[in-house]
Amino acid sequence: MKLKTKVHAEDGMQELMITREFDLSLELLFRAFAEPELVEQWMGTRVLKLENRRGGEWQFETADAKGKVVFRAHGVIHEFDPDQNIIRTFEMENASFGVQLETLEFEKLSGHRSRLRMHSVFQSVSLRDAMLKLPFAQGINMAHNRLQEIIENLK
């Protein structure tokens, strides 16, 4: 099976690269990153701020079913070139992953195919490795929460 999304994270390096090819035109792909309503839908988060310009700020927030904020991240946009690239910082609040520098490169493959290369540089190797393990940790938490729900329903 050919993987559509690839993650390249070399041992001992403080960076990672996510590559993905889309069955979308370059313009549509870029728009998915530029328009708050679209970002909200595919990222599954609320977009509080998305100032698409040099020096602009962005802020995302995700709440659980009870309205409790479980994820909040923010950063500054360093470069915003439509249909070409976005360079920004990324920092997750109340987490210990530090600040990352993200470079998103958008590339046209054909009229209806495009490629995204997302390069993240972390402050250290261990912070990068911790981030790589995050979805794994979330999986455990989610399983734990489900268990708790079941137990609560039994009472």
Added chain:
Amino acid sequence: MNLRRDVFQAIAEPTRRAILLLLASQSMTAGAIAANFETARPTVSKHLQILTECQLLKQEQVGREIYYHLNPDKLKGIAEFIEPFRRFWDDRFNRLESLMKEYDPDTNRNI
């Protein structure tokens, strides 16, 4: 869907991860493995069954005993835990792709 056969579901459980670590350097029988845990023996057996079903462990009959050992090929696939991270982004990008396929640029909204 049989979650039990999902590798990541299997390693999400602390005891099962402890079993994998225990078997990293040696093959062991179920009894010897269970001796390392305070968990009841049948519970450990259940964990071994799950790990075997998703092929993280292999069984080997030696005389009357069954020894468990790691299946390195399967483990390689989850080394460094990159796969859940990759899946996480793959899911997101799949959503992006289907969202934008339905998107009508002229009206600025989804059809």
